[in-house]
Amino acid sequence: MSAKNKKFVYGIFNDDQVVLNAIPALRSKGLKVKDVISPFPIHGLDEVLGLERTRISIACFLFGMTGCGLALLMTSYMNIFDWPMDIGGKPSFAFYKNLPAFIPVTFESTVLCAAHGMVITFLLRSKLLPGVEPNVIHPRMSDDQFVMAVQINDDSEIANVESQLRAAGAIETKK
Amino acid sequence: MHKESELRPPLILGDKTWHDITEDVCRPVESKANKWWWLAFSVSLAAFIWWVIAVSYTVGTGLGVWGLNKTVGWAWDITNFVWWVGIGHAGTLISAILLLFRQKWRLSINRSAEAMTIFAVICAASFIVSHMGRPWVAYWPLPLPNQFGSLWVNFNSPLVWDVFAISTYFSVSLAFWYTGLIPDFAVIRDRANTKWRKRIYTILSFGWIGSAKNWQRFEEVSLVLAGLSTPLVLSVHSVVSMDFATSIVPGWHTTIFPPYFVAGAIFSGFAMVQTLLIIVRKVLTLEDYITIYHIDMMNRVILITGSIVGVAYITEFFIAWYSGVEYEQYAFINRATGPYWWAYWSMMTCNVITPQLFWSKKLRESVFATFIISIFVNVGMWFERFVIIVTSLHRDYLPSSWTMYSPTWVEAGIFIGSIGLFFTCFLIFVRVFPVIAMSELKTIVKSSSEGAKKKQAVTAKQETH
Numbered sequence: 001m002s003a004k005n006k007k008f009v010y011g012i013f014n015d016d017q018v019v020l021n022a023i024p025a026l027r028s029k030g031l032k033v034k035d036v037i038s039p040f041p042i043h044g045l046d047e048v049l050g051l052e053r054t055r056i057s058i059a060c061f062l063f064g065m066t067g068c069g070l071a072l073l074m075t076s077y078m079n080i081f082d083w084p085m086d087i088g089g090k091p092s093f094a095f096y097k098n099l100p101a102f103i104p105v106t107f108e109s110t111v112l113c114a115a116h117g118m119v120i121t122f123l124l125r126s127k128l129l130p131g132v133e134p135n136v137i138h139p140r141m142s143d144d145q146f147v148m149a150v151q152i153n154d155d156s157e158i159a160n161v162e163s164q165l166r167a168a169g170a171i172e173t174k175k
Numbered sequence: 176m177h178k179e180s181e182l183r184p185p186l187i188l189g190d191k192t193w194h195d196i197t198e199d200v201c202r203p204v205e206s207k208a209n210k211w212w213w214l215a216f217s218v219s220l221a222a223f224i225w226w227v228i229a230v231s232y233t234v235g236t237g238l239g240v241w242g243l244n245k246t247v248g249w250a251w252d253i254t255n256f257v258w259w260v261g262i263g264h265a266g267t268l269i270s271a272i273l274l275l276f277r278q279k280w281r282l283s284i285n286r287s288a289e290a291m292t293i294f295a296v297i298c299a300a301s302f303i304v305s306h307m308g309r310p311w312v313a314y315w316p317l318p319l320p321n322q323f324g325s326l327w328v329n330f331n332s333p334l335v336w337d338v339f340a341i342s343t344y345f346s347v348s349l350a351f352w353y354t355g356l357i358p359d360f361a362v363i364r365d366r367a368n369t370k371w372r373k374r375i376y377t378i379l380s381f382g383w384i385g386s387a388k389n390w391q392r393f394e395e396v397s398l399v400l401a402g403l404s405t406p407l408v409l410s411v412h413s414v415v416s417m418d419f420a421t422s423i424v425p426g427w428h429t430t431i432f433p434p435y436f437v438a439g440a441i442f443s444g445f446a447m448v449q450t451l452l453i454i455v456r457k458v459l460t461l462e463d464y465i466t467i468y469h470i471d472m473m474n475r476v477i478l479i480t481g482s483i484v485g486v487a488y489i490t491e492f493f494i495a496w497y498s499g500v501e502y503e504q505y506a507f508i509n510r511a512t513g514p515y516w517w518a519y520w521s522m523m524t525c526n527v528i529t530p531q532l533f534w535s536k537k538l539r540e541s542v543f544a545t546f547i548i549s550i551f552v553n554v555g556m557w558f559e560r561f562v563i564i565v566t567s568l569h570r571d572y573l574p575s576s577w578t579m580y581s582p583t584w585v586e587a588g589i590f591i592g593s594i595g596l597f598f599t600c601f602l603i604f605v606r607v608f609p610v611i612a613m614s615e616l617k618t619i620v621k622s623s624s625e626g627a628k629k630k631q632a633v634t635a636k637q638e639t640h
Contacts, residue, residue: 036387041618042387042390046387054395060399075330078318079327079330079331082327104336104339105336105339108339109339109343112343119396123381125392126389128382129381130378132382137384142362143366
């Protein structure tokens with residue numbers, strides 16, 4: 001939504017329920033409601049906006065499987081194949097016999113890769129990194145105001161969109 | 176919209192709006208510290224300096240400066256390590272397990288409890304590094320290619336499991352905590368009226384604006400991280416307990432250890448959360464958010480986990496007798512009646528008897544009683560680890576090696592100093608970080624706050640008339 005060549009009109013709301021009710025009403029009148037910026041997650045907003053379900057948990061599962069596989073490879077290579085040790089009369093000569101003792105490390109490695117892989121994916125995919133300049137549309141959009149972004153094709157639509165937004169409950173509008 | 180019975184106690188007192196929450200939570204960050212904060216900070220910092228001196232002296236001279244001997248090779252170092260790791264567990268329990276159970280009362284306390292987790296694990300790690308004696312070879316437990324003929328670490332060893340468990344736990348807790356902090360940093364950024372505050376919180380908030388997609392991913396990440404952290408936190412203290420349980424030392428070699436340690440960890444962690452939050456809510460005037468109801472809920476967890484710990488103590492004793500193993504039986508009789516009887520009975524009093532007082536609703540809802548009992552539990556859980564470690568080691572299979580252990584000023588310094596390190600970190604945290612997860616707390620204003628419940632009651636009345 002922050003693409004430079006697109007034009008938006010922003011409606012500022014002060015209630016989440018009003019925002020939720022306004023979106024289908026405005027869309028039925030032909031307004032292109034693209035996004036809502038809110039100080040906290042609004043439940044049901046995804047469906048109303050028509051957002052697709054995030055696939056980040058699938059990424060997390062794949063990262064976890066990678067971590068699990070790497071740990072199994074690491075333990076078997078280091079302790080069984082490369083340098084098997086015989087400690088306390090309990091030799092490490094067969095992977096399947098040692099597997100129970102390798103479970104803790106495998107589990108921790110799975111969680112490590114799954115959690116960090118997912119968080120890093122989340123940050124990169126959402127373009128959240130130290131130094132990113134935020135597009136602050138309204139100073140209270142992280143406090144108690146809700147910003148609805150409506151896309152327009154050219155400036156002639158502004159007046160119409162603004163009045164529609166106000167009719168739907170916006171307390172303020174912004175170009 | 177989510178509706179909640181007005182009979183349920185409100186989670187936010189007073190007629191708070193979203194903006195009030197922002198104001199109340201940001202106030203400590205945006206205002207100057209009072210003299211009480213500076214006093215507490217100076218004391219903590221002084222203790223921390225003692226820690227620096229004691230650790231430097233240990234590293235520079237060698238482990239001989241501690242009170243350890245050939246028989247008792249582990250004492251205060253590992254006692255403190257297990258104590259701190261255990262304390263950390265409550266933070267993850269609150270933020271992860273209570274999230275999965277949809278317990279909304281977690282929202283006022285999860286941020287500070289997670290901060291406590293991070294700082295407690297830092298304190299715990301400091302004992303691991305200092306008890307090595309040669310911290311410059313602290314990388315040896317890592318599976319790195321090396322010059323010793325590529326002799327790898329032994330993945331069958333619980334000590335190596337511990338390295339993986341603690342480092343995973345620390346880094347995942349940190350990621351979980353920071354992810355939750357990003358939207359709240361953005362709140363401070365958008366309100367900032369000084370150049371430096373704006374600049375610092377812009378960097379810390381990673382450019383967060385809170386678009387629909389941001390929040391959708393944020394919620395999914397929080398949920399999945401909670402799902403990952405739940406087995407993780409249970410695994411961490413289980414692995415810590417296996418450091419003992421897989422050995423053949425009488426008093427350590429028991430299969431009850433993993434669940435018993437996890438229950439004890441949550442027990443001590445909640446006690447520490449109470450100790451901290453009772454002070455924090457008063458000093459930062461957050462009584463409307465961390466209410467008597469929150470204190471009551473946490474006291475219930477203390478009561479339950481304290482009872483589990485009590486049953487575990489008695490079970491251990493019974494199993495020692497039932498096993499028929501003389502060494503095992505002696506270890507337990509020695510704990511209760513030997514030279515360290517005072518440590519054992521301090522543990523029994525603080526951990527088994529004091530939490531039972533919480534059956535009384537009056538005491539559960541008393542801030543003063545909760546504070547005192549939480550201190551008792553903290554002390555009791557420290558003694559539990561001391562009893563397990565020192566009384567098991569000081570008299571084992573070979574009576575000619577039997578001896579006593581007492582700490583030196585260096586060990587005392589590292590222990591007191593680690594408390595100083597913890598409080599130094601925590602006091603900085605309450606000044607520069609939002610101590611309540613305000614973005615998440617705002618989601619329950621319309622359903623669970625006192626104001627919302629009043630409105631609901633009024634509408635209900637109008638409907639019936």
